[in-house]
Amino acid sequence: MSAPTAAATRLPAATGDRAIVTHRLDNGLRVVVEEDRRVPLTAVNLRYDVGSRDEEPGRTGFAHLFEHVMFEGSRNVAAGEHFATLQAAGATLNATTSFDRTTYYQTLPSTHLELALWLEADRMGSLDLTEETFENQRAVVKNERRQSYDNQPYGDTTERLYALAYPAGHPYHHLPIGCMDDLDAATLADAARFHRRWYGPETCVLSIVGDVGLAEGIDLAERHFGGIPSLGGAPPHPPATLPPTMPAPTRDEVTARVPAPQLTIGLRVPRDDESPTHDAVDVLERVLGRGRGSRLYRALVIERQLVQPSTSLLRCGHLRGDATLLVARVRARSGVELGEVEAAIEEVLAEVAGEGITAGELERVRMMGHRAHHLGLATVAARADRYGQVMTEHDDLEHAFDTPARLDAMTLEQVTEAARRWLVPHNRAVVTHVPTPDPEDPR
Amino acid sequence: MTLRLAPRPQPTQPARFAHPEPTVERHGPLEVVGVDVPNAGMVDVRLLWPRGWVHERTSGVSELTSRLLATATGELDRFRFGCASDALGAHLEATLQSEATSLGVDVVAERLPDALALLLDALTTPDVSTAAVDRARAEALDQRRRLLADPNELGSETFVRRVHAGTPYGRGRSASSDALRAVTAEDVALHVASLRATAPTLLVTGDLATIDLLAVAAQVTARLGPAVTANGDLDMPDDGASNGQVPADGTVPADGGGRRVVLVHRPGAVQSVLVIGHPAPSRHHPDHAATGLGLAVLGGAFHSRLNLRLREDCGITYGARAHHVARRWCGAIMLRTAVQTDATAQALVEIDRVVAQLVAPGPTDEEVDDARSWLLQRTPQRYETVRHTADTVAAALGLGIGPEQLGVLDEQRARATTAEVWAALHRHLRRDAFTTVVVGDADRLADELGDGVHGPLEVVRAPPA
Numbered sequence: 001m002s003a004p005t006a007a008a009t010r011l012p013a014a015t016g017d018r019a020i021v022t023h024r025l026d027n028g029l030r031v032v033v034e035e036d037r038r039v040p041l042t043a044v045n046l047r048y049d050v051g052s053r054d055e056e057p058g059r060t061g062f063a064h065l066f067e068h069v070m071f072e073g074s075r076n077v078a079a080g081e082h083f084a085t086l087q088a089a090g091a092t093l094n095a096t097t098s099f100d101r102t103t104y105y106q107t108l109p110s111t112h113l114e115l116a117l118w119l120e121a122d123r124m125g126s127l128d129l130t131e132e133t134f135e136n137q138r139a140v141v142k143n144e145r146r147q148s149y150d151n152q153p154y155g156d157t158t159e160r161l162y163a164l165a166y167p168a169g170h171p172y173h174h175l176p177i178g179c180m181d182d183l184d185a186a187t188l189a190d191a192a193r194f195h196r197r198w199y200g201p202e203t204c205v206l207s208i209v210g211d212v213g214l215a216e217g218i219d220l221a222e223r224h225f226g227g228i229p230s231l232g233g234a235p236p237h238p239p240a241t242l243p244p245t246m247p248a249p250t251r252d253e254v255t256a257r258v259p260a261p262q263l264t265i266g267l268r269v270p271r272d273d274e275s276p277t278h279d280a281v282d283v284l285e286r287v288l289g290r291g292r293g294s295r296l297y298r299a300l301v302i303e304r305q306l307v308q309p310s311t312s313l314l315r316c317g318h319l320r321g322d323a324t325l326l327v328a329r330v331r332a333r334s335g336v337e338l339g340e341v342e343a344a345i346e347e348v349l350a351e352v353a354g355e356g357i358t359a360g361e362l363e364r365v366r367m368m369g370h371r372a373h374h375l376g377l378a379t380v381a382a383r384a385d386r387y388g389q390v391m392t393e394h395d396d397l398e399h400a401f402d403t404p405a406r407l408d409a410m411t412l413e414q415v416t417e418a419a420r421r422w423l424v425p426h427n428r429a430v431v432t433h434v435p436t437p438d439p440e441d442p443r
Numbered sequence: 444m445t446l447r448l449a450p451r452p453q454p455t456q457p458a459r460f461a462h463p464e465p466t467v468e469r470h471g472p473l474e475v476v477g478v479d480v481p482n483a484g485m486v487d488v489r490l491l492w493p494r495g496w497v498h499e500r501t502s503g504v505s506e507l508t509s510r511l512l513a514t515a516t517g518e519l520d521r522f523r524f525g526c527a528s529d530a531l532g533a534h535l536e537a538t539l540q541s542e543a544t545s546l547g548v549d550v551v552a553e554r555l556p557d558a559l560a561l562l563l564d565a566l567t568t569p570d571v572s573t574a575a576v577d578r579a580r581a582e583a584l585d586q587r588r589r590l591l592a593d594p595n596e597l598g599s600e601t602f603v604r605r606v607h608a609g610t611p612y613g614r615g616r617s618a619s620s621d622a623l624r625a626v627t628a629e630d631v632a633l634h635v636a637s638l639r640a641t642a643p644t645l646l647v648t649g650d651l652a653t654i655d656l657l658a659v660a661a662q663v664t665a666r667l668g669p670a671v672t673a674n675g676d677l678d679m680p681d682d683g684a685s686n687g688q689v690p691a692d693g694t695v696p697a698d699g700g701g702r703r704v705v706l707v708h709r710p711g712a713v714q715s716v717l718v719i720g721h722p723a724p725s726r727h728h729p730d731h732a733a734t735g736l737g738l739a740v741l742g743g744a745f746h747s748r749l750n751l752r753l754r755e756d757c758g759i760t761y762g763a764r765a766h767h768v769a770r771r772w773c774g775a776i777m778l779r780t781a782v783q784t785d786a787t788a789q790a791l792v793e794i795d796r797v798v799a800q801l802v803a804p805g806p807t808d809e810e811v812d813d814a815r816s817w818l819l820q821r822t823p824q825r826y827e828t829v830r831h832t833a834d835t836v837a838a839a840l841g842l843g844i845g846p847e848q849l850g851v852l853d854e855q856r857a858r859a860t861t862a863e864v865w866a867a868l869h870r871h872l873r874r875d876a877f878t879t880v881v882v883g884d885a886d887r888l889a890d891e892l893g894d895g896v897h898g899p900l901e902v903v904r905a906p907p908a
Binding site: 004025038039040041060075076079083087088089090091107108109110111112114115118121122125128130135136137138139140142143144146147148151152153154223224226227228229230257258259260288291292293297298301302305308309315331333360363364368370373375378379380435438 | 758
């Protein structure tokens with residue numbers, strides 16, 4: 001069979017005939033409700049517009065630590081009761097903290113929807129912490145850091161890369177996990193202040209998606225969240241403005257107990273505001289480094305056999321508040337030097353910066369994008385998360401569905417211009433990991 | 444405005460979820476299983492063989508074969524194959540598990556014929572040249588090196604090698620480096636031929652109102668050709684029992700070694716990964732449902748006993764879990780956590796105490812009810828999308844669970860009494876048989892773990908090859 005060419009047909013539009021409504025309570029809480037009766041499940045997602053970028057000096061990791069303590073008790077809910085109650089009700093739940101936001105989410109049998117809303121409202125409106133529960137969560141978070149970063153091969157990669165790519169003092173200079181000393185310095189009083197400042201109706205989008213009626217969803221939101229006082233306005237985020245590209249390459253060379261040499265290259269690119277400027281970078285990401293049909297896969301994995309195969313050799317970050325990073329992360333095959341790998345990557349980047357991409361590549365990326373969009377909205381949880389994101393950033397739900405149209409409108413010229421602007425050689429932060437020459441550690 | 448909160452809602456009882464009822468038809472040698480997901484835009488098609496790496500006679504051959512399927516054909520190299528797949532908006536994947544192999548594609552429904560043709564090209568004309576096999580081998584060796592540098596993977600590998608020693612399950616997730624180096628292109632070609640000669644189950648998941656199941660089956664049988672028989676495998680036995688190595692009765696005894704500690708040295712580790720357990724019955728043992736409920740009380744959800752003690756009371760871990768790894772012919776009970784290094788000995792004592800207290804006096808009615816509710820009420824999430832549904836049904840088929848039996852486990856869970864759960868824990872959760880694997884800094888831990896409390900200590904300073 002010969003290689004099929006991209007056809008004109010597309011994946012089905014994700015919007016379809018969705019039954020969906022948005023609403024704003026008097027206290028400022030924005031609510032999205034979508035009715036989807038296919039499965040007896042409902043997703044509840046609360047996206048708070050606060051992340052690690054909003055942390056005060058000396059308190060790195062606090063937004064994430066605070067996410068943990070939100071499960072440790074409120075006016076009518078005892079420590080640990082939130083998780084226990086919802087899991088006994090068959091919920092899948094958790095929370096995540098990133099640079100730009102904190103999200104609390106659960107998917108549960110729709111008969112328990114009101115229970116989830118009651119629990120979320122109780123902790124939005126009140127906190128009831130003790131020194132004991134705060135200390136416990138500090139210890140848990142420190143173990144999370146050990147587990148996910150300090151005890152993992154290459155676990156320091158992202159932390160080193162962001163420290164290089166964003167100057168000290170910039171909100172993205174440190175990761176949401178924070179550092180041990182700052183976690184040790186956090187206090188219960190900090191937690192109370194953080195809750196008062198950031199956790200209220202105006203900083204939150206509540207999305208309810210699934211086996212629920214539109215009017216029912218709005219009524220439930222009014223009932224449980226309507227009595228929560230407003231914050232008096234959403235607090236501003238700290239200012240962050242960087243030059244569009246890095247002025248000169250920077251490097252951090254690490255020798256560590258790792259199984260193979262690893263090269264990580266970050267390029268500064270425009271923030272992810274879902275504008276054509278950023279969309280063009282997303283196209284570049286897929287052309288260069290996503291899938292077996294990408295240029296980097298072809299050059300590095302198939303033709304030169306320099307790096308270990310991955311269908312995601314390049315990933316574009318999605319930071320919203322300031323410039324984000326386009327990151328190539330590759331591990332060398334046995335016996336291959338990182339210098340050779342880096343030269344090969346630079347060759348591919350230069351080729352695209354100089355000559356642009358082809359129509360066939362753009363069409364391939366469109367198909368990948370349509371598929372990703374469709375799958376990205378397939379579950380009630382994914383849609384609830386997406387609605388919270390676009391309402392927070394655009395206050396316009398249509399953005400949740402316009403990715404395919406934006407991709408279709410993208411031109412070769414826009415992508416070529418993006419390549420010319422952002423792939424320039426000085427726009428690099430590079431982190432290398434080389435295995436420790438330790439005879440006792442053959443890994 | 445002062446804070447006004449609505450009263451706590453009254454508890455409600457969700458309706459029992461109805462599992463899908465797949466259609467089953469025969470098309471020549473193929474069993475065709477269709478699972479309806481109304482109004483689904485996507486369709487998922489998989490060829491399933493109840494043969495995995497435990498069945499291979501040449502260790503590592505199925506691993507290299509799965510790397511070479513769904514990546515290239517005789518006509519399309521990896522780059523062109525990747526472009527072809529992307530251009531269809533399709534995802535093609537070969538998956539190897541201990542007891543099953545699958546080759547599948549998911550794609551928007553109207554492109555299924557083209558995507559399925561590409562998938563069948565991959566199966567019927569794969570690139571198994573010496574160069575391709577050498578490349579797959581090099582990549583597998585790199586991946587194995589990477590896995591064994593991960594303390595969690597290293598803990599799992601060490602655990603299964605110890606508790607399943609002497610059976611094919613004792614190989615671990617990937618074949619050894621020596622085994623991978625010994626596989627030849629001829630071995631791979633023979634393995635591919637054996638797959639092609641064995642009629643797979645064809646699993647089609649999507650909106651069956653818009654999919655012609657028989658046409659899909661006809662497309663498959665036409666490409667696989669007349670060599671396909673219902674039992675035509677060349678190098679693989681009929682089932683796990685007949686190869687003489689995998690116990691068939693689902694009652695694998697614990698190894699007779701008693702308690703022991705295996706400390707795998709990881710210099711400078713700031714945490715110790717703990718993997719604790721022993722062999723256990725298979726998925727088909729009559730106690731499976733009750734054992735699963737008991738282990739959910741021990742380490743299933745956030746409010747399980749292990750998590751509450753180690754995380755919420757002691758603050759020495761990010762989380763702890765207990766699983767019944769229940770395969771078709773074999774099983775294991777496995778407790779997992781990672782604790783800060785200076786709390787390693789404390790964690791082992793705490794885990795021992797929590798397990799002892801679960802077995803006697805046993806779980807409470809409330810705990811069993813919570814575990815039951817947690818397990819049962821999440822069932823709809825396993826069928827939310829085409830992909831979820833196909834994964835769920837394929838996993839069941841791979842375990843030898845018929846398409847008409849998808850809801851049986853939930854029914855057993857719903858019926859199990861606290862007394863039955865307690866009895867199952869008594870029979871199958873045995874502290875006296877615990878193998879405790881610790882992946883951590885032996886220079887800091889060997890002395891305190893060498894006191895014999897958890898069994899004799901073996902220190903492993905060189906990781907497996």
